[in-house]
Amino acid sequence: MRKLSGALGALALVGTLALAGCSSDDGGASGQDSGGHQTLVVYAAASLTDTFTQIAHQFEADHAGVTVKLSFAGSSDLVAQLQEGAPADVFASADEPNMKKLTDAGLAAGDPVPFATNVLTIVTPPDDPAGITSFQDLGKSGVKVDVCAPQVPCGNAAKEVEEATGVTIKPVSEESKVTDVLAKVTSGEADAGLVYVTDAKGALAKDPDALKQIDFPESSKAVNTYPVVAVKGSKHADLAKEFVAAVTGEAGQKVLQDAGFGAP
Amino acid sequence: MRPDRTVAPRLPWWLVAVAVVGIAFVVAPVVVMATRGDWAHFWSLVTSDSSLDALRLSLFTSVVSTAVCVVVGVPVAVVLARTRFPGLSVVRALVLLPLVLPPVVCGLALLYAFGRRGPFGHTLEDAGISIAFTTTAVVISHVFVSLPFLVLTLEGALKVRGTGPELAAASLGAGPGRTFWLVTLPAVAPALGGGALLAFARSLGEFGATLTFAGSLQGVTRTLPLEIYLQRETDPDAAVALSMLLVIVAVLVVALVHSAGGTRSFRRGLAGSVA
Numbered sequence: 439m440r441k442l443s444g445a446l447g448a449l450a451l452v453g454t455l456a457l458a459g460c461s462s463d464d465g466g467a468s469g470q471d472s473g474g475h476q477t478l479v480v481y482a483a484a485s486l487t488d489t490f491t492q493i494a495h496q497f498e499a500d501h502a503g504v505t506v507k508l509s510f511a512g513s514s515d516l517v518a519q520l521q522e523g524a525p526a527d528v529f530a531s532a533d534e535p536n537m538k539k540l541t542d543a544g545l546a547a548g549d550p551v552p553f554a555t556n557v558l559t560i561v562t563p564p565d566d567p568a569g570i571t572s573f574q575d576l577g578k579s580g581v582k583v584d585v586c587a588p589q590v591p592c593g594n595a596a597k598e599v600e601e602a603t604g605v606t607i608k609p610v611s612e613e614s615k616v617t618d619v620l621a622k623v624t625s626g627e628a629d630a631g632l633v634y635v636t637d638a639k640g641a642l643a644k645d646p647d648a649l650k651q652i653d654f655p656e657s658s659k660a661v662n663t664y665p666v667v668a669v670k671g672s673k674h675a676d677l678a679k680e681f682v683a684a685v686t687g688e689a690g691q692k693v694l695q696d697a698g699f700g701a702p
Numbered sequence: 703m704r705p706d707r708t709v710a711p712r713l714p715w716w717l718v719a720v721a722v723v724g725i726a727f728v729v730a731p732v733v734v735m736a737t738r739g740d741w742a743h744f745w746s747l748v749t750s751d752s753s754l755d756a757l758r759l760s761l762f763t764s765v766v767s768t769a770v771c772v773v774v775g776v777p778v779a780v781v782l783a784r785t786r787f788p789g790l791s792v793v794r795a796l797v798l799l800p801l802v803l804p805p806v807v808c809g810l811a812l813l814y815a816f817g818r819r820g821p822f823g824h825t826l827e828d829a830g831i832s833i834a835f836t837t838t839a840v841v842i843s844h845v846f847v848s849l850p851f852l853v854l855t856l857e858g859a860l861k862v863r864g865t866g867p868e869l870a871a872a873s874l875g876a877g878p879g880r881t882f883w884l885v886t887l888p889a890v891a892p893a894l895g896g897g898a899l900l901a902f903a904r905s906l907g908e909f910g911a912t913l914t915f916a917g918s919l920q921g922v923t924r925t926l927p928l929e930i931y932l933q934r935e936t937d938p939d940a941a942v943a944l945s946m947l948l949v950i951v952a953v954l955v956v957a958l959v960h961s962a963g964g965t966r967s968f969r970r971g972l973a974g975s976v977a
Contacts, residue, residue: 514935582835587918589936610835611917612924614932622917626819627834 477505478677479525481516483532483664485556485616485636490530490685492693497684504677512615513537513591520545520669527672528681530664532556533591537665547675550665553686555700556634557657558595561623561641561649568629573654576630577605584619584628587612592619595660596632602659624648634662639698663702732949739946740939747943755921756929757947763837763925764905767844771852771901774845776894779856780886784865794857801850808847809914816842816915839916840923844905851904852897859893860886899959906952926951 478497482490487510494506509516509526513536520526521543529546530553531537537550562570568581576583585607586593593612600607613619616633620641623631638651666685668678684690686702695701740747747753782794800808816823816833823833833839867889871881887894909927916923918932926948934941 512935518934518938584917587932587935589932609919611919612932613918614913614928614935618913618917621914625813625817627813627817627917 475503475505476674476677477507478527478674478681479507479509480528480530480681481509481511481520481524481526481669482528482530483513483516484510485532485634486510486530486664488640489693489697489699493685493690496689496693497681500684501677501680506681514539526669527674527678528666529669530666530685532664533594533662534665535591537667540667540669545670547668547670547672547678550667551682551686552663552665552702553690554664554694554702556636556662556664556698557700558592558599558632558660559635559638559657560630560652560654561620561633561638562630562652563623563626564647564650566650567626570630570652572652573599573603573656574605576607576632579608582610582627582629583607584611584613584622584631585609586616586619586632587614590614590616591662592616592632592634595662598660599632599656603656620649636698661700664699735942736946736949739942743939744943744946747940748947750940752920752924752929753940753944753947756924756926756944757951759837759840759921759924760906760926760948761951763840763844764902767841767848767905768898768902770841770845771849772894772898775849775852775897775901776856776887778849779853779860780882782853783857783860797853798850800847801854805847805908805910806914809843809911812839812842812846812911812915835917835919835923837916837922840912840925843911843915844908847908847911848901848904851900852894855897855900856890856893859890863889895959899956902955903952906948906955 480490480494490508490510494508498504498506511519513531513533516526516529517531517536517539520529520540529537529540531540531550537546540546541550560570560573560576562568568575568578570576570581575581585596588594588597596607599605610628611622613622616637619628619631619633620637622628623633624641635651635653635657638649641648642651666682668675668682672678685694691701748757778797782790782797803811814820816826816839818824818827818832818834826833833842867885868881871885872878876884907927908925909931912923912925913928913931918924918928924932926944930941930944930948933944
């Protein structure tokens with residue numbers, strides 16, 4: 439009995455050590471397989487999920503033996519991961535400050551290329567309970583407006599529009615993610631929200647009755663530019679540049695503009 | 703030294719070895735995070751308006767939700783432990799559901815129920831009470847995710863104890879109310895303390911349900927975990943500093959409760975809550 443428990447214990451210990459050993463095997467995601475098959479890892483801002491998935495499919499169709507692995511998250515999360523040594527070949531940011539973090543860290547191969555722009559729009563529940571028709575309406579008292587926090591790009595853009603127009607919004611909440619603003623509007627919790635045109639279009643494409651989109655001319659006061667760059671140290675430097683070219687090229691631009699992005 | 707600790711039975715070597723690995727696994731990441739902190743600016747980072755607001759809100763909502771958990775959780779635990787009815791195991795599983803549900807899903811469920819367009823929220827809205835985007839919504843989120851910890855702990859303790867003392871009290875003429883207050887509750891007080899501490903800890907760290915259901919506004923709904931999440935977007939140093947603040951607060955609370963209720967029976971309650 440004593441022997442058995444000792445053996446079991448040793449087994450558990452070996453198991454634990456084996457588990458610890460796993461961490462040292464950081465198999466590069468951008469490794470080249472034996473059959474000449476290549477995997478390109480693309481880190482892209484969450485707002486590019488639909489468009490970059492389409493562009494990646496096109497890219498794979500045009501490049502036999504290439505698989506594009508996409509990773510979508512907030513731009514700041516992605517930069518943080520890249521700074522910690524995450525193996526990516528291409529990085530597409532939702533704004534310039536996050537791209538600057540990458541270039542400042544010396545992790546960009548070449549200069550970032552702007553490939554799209556995005557502006558804010560007002561979204562309300564489909565029945566528009568607060569009767570919003572203009573940006574000025576968001577400043578009215580009693581209107582429950584949900585915005586992004588100034589620390590994130592969509593919130594920063596909202597602040598710029600507020601400053602340019604002199605309208606003061608007293609939000610009921612300041613979200614960290616634009617999707618949280620959308621969710622609070624589509625659920626009817628908030629009377630109105632400020633999101634990007636592409637977010638509103640994306641939500642409407644999935645469900646035409648999800649919300650009401652109200653564009654406003656003052657949105658041009660805060661135009662958000664999306665840059666893309668090949669990441670330094672990529673094992674597929676040429677392929678990464680080709681992917682950047684695919685994003686900035688005619689076909690890529692069509693996909694982006696169909697989704698509501700503006701030309702750079 | 704307490705008598706029951708002087709003579710400790712010898713443990714198998716492998717058990718201790720795996721335990722050391724297990725403890726290191728939990729402690730090491732926190733220690734490494736501490737080394738990454740910008741300690742020179744720690745004080746100014748954690749005493750900014752937004753940080754203090756978040757800390758105050760977190761402590762307030764966690765204390766209130768723990769109190770609610772005790773008031774609601776004790777009857778739930780007693781009913782689950784001491785009654786027999788068809789479907790009891792199903793009810794128990796449902797009550798414990800928030801333990802296994804992702805917090806975001808908890809938040810969505812609360813949003814659909816208590817949101818402006820939900821069945822309960824709609825009624826309250828008609829009565830002029832709005833829950834969305836208020837501190838009340840934060841407390842509701844906390845109670846929802848923390849309640850199972852208290853119920854589970856207390857129910858376990860009640861079942862281990864059995865019903866002998868209660869039957870004795872009843873045979874001596876004590877009514878059900880008197881038996882509950884004078885026999886049942888004092889006996890499981892240590893477990894109640896342990897369960898309340900677990901519920902408090904879960905509240906303090908609550909993030910997903912709050913974000914989804916209550917939103918995030920300084921001083922109103924943005925608790926410390928939400929503030930950390932937001933600060934990370936622009937200032938990872940501040941996020942680490944705030945994380946350390948949360949660690950310090952958590953350790954202080956555990957130590958405080960531990961020494962305040964520092965009787966052996968209370969410690970046994972804590973141990974029971976972990977088991």
